[in-house]
Amino acid sequence: MLLCDIGNTSYHFLKDTLDYKESVQSFDPSTLQERVFYICVNPHAKELVKDLENWIDLSGHVEISRYYETMGIDRVFACEAISDGVILDAGSAITVDRVRDGSFEGGFIYPGVQAMAQTYKNISPVLDYSFNFELDLDKMPKNSRDAISYGYLKTLYNEVMEQNMELFLTGGDAQMFAKIFPHAKIDKTLIFKGMKKIMKKAKLC
Incomplete structure (x- = not known):
């Protein structure tokens, strides 16, 4: 299982216990063939991954009404952890x-x-x-x-x-x-x- 937190400057991946980063300026998300579960705060990167079938956006699975409308999705998921x-x-x-x-x-x-x-x-x-x-x-x-x-x-x-x-x-x-x-x-x-x-x-x- 591959997870990805897409930020302003990097794709931050976690595979099992290994985490690593790729630059948003140079990384091509279409090169990955396995399923990737992700969240994203970067509008440009979101355009690149939204039509890739193996990239699954997790933001729609959180109960966003527990937060506020314009709150960053990275903050929401961090709060969900504790x-x-x-x-x-x-x-x-x-x-x-x-x-x-x-x-x-x-x-x-x-x-x-x-x-x-x-x-x-x-x-x-x-x-x-x-x-x-x-x-x-x-x-x-x-x-x-x-x-x-x-x-x-x-x-x-x-x-x-x-x-x-x-x-x-x-x-x-x-x-x-x-x-x-x-x-x-x-x-x-x-x-x-x-x-x-x-x-x-x-x-x-």
Whole structure:
């Protein structure tokens, strides 16, 4: 069984226990002959796969009324994977969603690492720094790199910690955020777990 989470920059595949990625710019989905169960947030990629008979869109099998109309399908499937907790998905954008007793209670969207770094750079070239994920968020910064890092990370940190629930980190930048959330559980296959759960409910596997 082959699962695929199609994002803004990559096709993220899971086959058994092996996960791997292909670039959305160069990968041709028609080269795959086996059945692929997928979700997709990329409009261009969706056009490529929608008429391929062996690519099966799982988005129609989820009870979308439990969420909100414009919510990204990747967020929906991540939420389907857990019963209780907060999910921080660190990708092109950062999404934070809360699930309690199996029900989605809401969430918010925050700029991703690269997007926010570019924002600071656009303000002034002297603010062109990488973020310091190892700074002490309990102390006011005394240099420019830590100042922009604090401004970016402290707000997110406070909002997540206020939820007072188990935290799940997923997405490409999850490892970086583990430095400020050391007690969080890192699970980069969380969306795939949600996909498997929906497939089981729909008797697709």
